[in-house]
Amino acid sequence: MKRLSHDRSPHSDHSAITTIGARQAWSWLDASLSIVLISLFTISASGHAAPSFKLRGYGTVGVTHSSLNEADFVGSPLQSKGAGASQQWSWGVDSKLGLQLNADISERLEAVVQVASQNRIDAGYRPKLEWANLKYRFSPDVSLRIGRIVLPAFMVSEARLVGYANVWVRPPLETYSVMPFTNSDGIDLTLRKQIGGVTSSLQLLRGHLESSVVAETAAGTQVRNGKFRDITGVVYSAEYGPWLGRAAYITADAESEGIERRLKFHNVGIGYDAGDWFVQGELSQLQLPVFTSGIRAVYVSAGVRMGSFTPYMIYSMSRPRDRSPSVLANDQRSVSAGLRWDVAKNMAIKTEINHIKLNAGSGGNGYFINIQPGFAPGNGGNVFSVVLDFAF
Amino acid sequence: MCRYVTRQMLAGCLIAFILFCPLRSFGAEVAVVVSSASPVQSLTASQVADLFLGRSSTFPGGVAAVPVDQSEGAEIREVFYLKLLRKTPAQVKSYWMRLVFTGKGEPPATLPNIESIKRTLAANPNVVTYVDRSNVDSSLKVLLLLP
Numbered sequence: 001m002k003r004l005s006h007d008r009s010p011h012s013d014h015s016a017i018t019t020i021g022a023r024q025a026w027s028w029l030d031a032s033l034s035i036v037l038i039s040l041f042t043i044s045a046s047g048h049a050a051p052s053f054k055l056r057g058y059g060t061v062g063v064t065h066s067s068l069n070e071a072d073f074v075g076s077p078l079q080s081k082g083a084g085a086s087q088q089w090s091w092g093v094d095s096k097l098g099l100q101l102n103a104d105i106s107e108r109l110e111a112v113v114q115v116a117s118q119n120r121i122d123a124g125y126r127p128k129l130e131w132a133n134l135k136y137r138f139s140p141d142v143s144l145r146i147g148r149i150v151l152p153a154f155m156v157s158e159a160r161l162v163g164y165a166n167v168w169v170r171p172p173l174e175t176y177s178v179m180p181f182t183n184s185d186g187i188d189l190t191l192r193k194q195i196g197g198v199t200s201s202l203q204l205l206r207g208h209l210e211s212s213v214v215a216e217t218a219a220g221t222q223v224r225n226g227k228f229r230d231i232t233g234v235v236y237s238a239e240y241g242p243w244l245g246r247a248a249y250i251t252a253d254a255e256s257e258g259i260e261r262r263l264k265f266h267n268v269g270i271g272y273d274a275g276d277w278f279v280q281g282e283l284s285q286l287q288l289p290v291f292t293s294g295i296r297a298v299y300v301s302a303g304v305r306m307g308s309f310t311p312y313m314i315y316s317m318s319r320p321r322d323r324s325p326s327v328l329a330n331d332q333r334s335v336s337a338g339l340r341w342d343v344a345k346n347m348a349i350k351t352e353i354n355h356i357k358l359n360a361g362s363g364g365n366g367y368f369i370n371i372q373p374g375f376a377p378g379n380g381g382n383v384f385s386v387v388l389d390f391a392f
Numbered sequence: 393m394c395r396y397v398t399r400q401m402l403a404g405c406l407i408a409f410i411l412f413c414p415l416r417s418f419g420a421e422v423a424v425v426v427s428s429a430s431p432v433q434s435l436t437a438s439q440v441a442d443l444f445l446g447r448s449s450t451f452p453g454g455v456a457a458v459p460v461d462q463s464e465g466a467e468i469r470e471v472f473y474l475k476l477l478r479k480t481p482a483q484v485k486s487y488w489m490r491l492v493f494t495g496k497g498e499p500p501a502t503l504p505n506i507e508s509i510k511r512t513l514a515a516n517p518n519v520v521t522y523v524d525r526s527n528v529d530s531s532l533k534v535l536l537l538l539p
Binding site: 194 | 447482483486489493
């Protein structure tokens, strides 16, 4: 039986554009890197104290198994193969490596470059620039960055690749796969203020990005060129003792295959971290006419920290805003349980089980790809992962 | 079925939590200290937490604050973070790795021993750190005691 979601009309074909990719805006990147290098050169030539450098890194080695053999489970929409139909056990779903170089050029000026290598359809494991910017601190609480940043769409967007910094094996897919791009080349301003024990932070950003977007088509996962212009973002977060609240609004002009539409993204998140237990949840909504029918996503996660062990659970789901059956993508929910074990200094072993269910009524493939004959709407599966995360 | 498994797991977590909780070591009394030359008189636990988590860069009143950690692996450091945040060294490390790899901050500098701590505090009244209460002398001012 041929898959419903593979017999897409041109309209619904576009509805499957789920994520980003990576062709970089080279002009911008060249510019930011040039600025960084010229600054370093100027500073050293002008006889100031030499800038101090710090090289650090992070990584994940992990293997994933999916019980659903008629489709591939993938760790991000950028992957063209995963666990399930393509491979019983996949190393590509979660494994990655990142390197970061920080240079303190002066007391107020800092440069950062971070590259990350992971399994992605447009790059293989070739390293891609995640961060490349110059940061100027007007004061400890006011800073300006120019260059490439990671788009702060979700609570842990910026650290989504740093497994060691997160409790989970991976951020909940049903939420973190919603945004079709993850970076912005431009400028951003961050203001911080403490009032009565509440630390408020406001981030304003402008930028653009040329990147690959991924579309699920009858021929499989395809890479297309995407342009995101006039990216504007406002992110407010407040921390009060164990409480963390956050709201983000991002808008951009998205263009692919000659079609241009306005993208609007909203996110609110709340977290409570008492130290020995925590709970966190996020609500997100993407509006991107023609390309998608719009997506709403939510997750709630909670865990208990017991010495070096952190057992946790996640409930996560996403569904189209438009519930009409003609548009099928992204209707998926999952219940997950996992355990993080801080096994050594700078090293954690995690294991996680995701029980994933696709909505039978929708006929969609959720966030699974490479749909094979025999896949039926309402299918789901259990995904099992073991990873080793490290940071240095 | 799923609900049953969920309930079992939650019950398991709870039992494990109750069993392990009393085992955690809550050793010596920890004193949060500055130089006796500092104009700052006291801090609350949440103000200390904000300073050592990089959320705040000033003492109440606006004086610049420079938090300094004891060396990694030192028992006093472990006890300090357990008492202040109920977090183990690995959990605090994980917090800082998130900030480091997102350009949001750097962990506090570290000092190896009580002698270097006292020298540093004497030279810089903006530095705030923590010591075992038994190491407090007239050169140090206690801003908060974590019993």
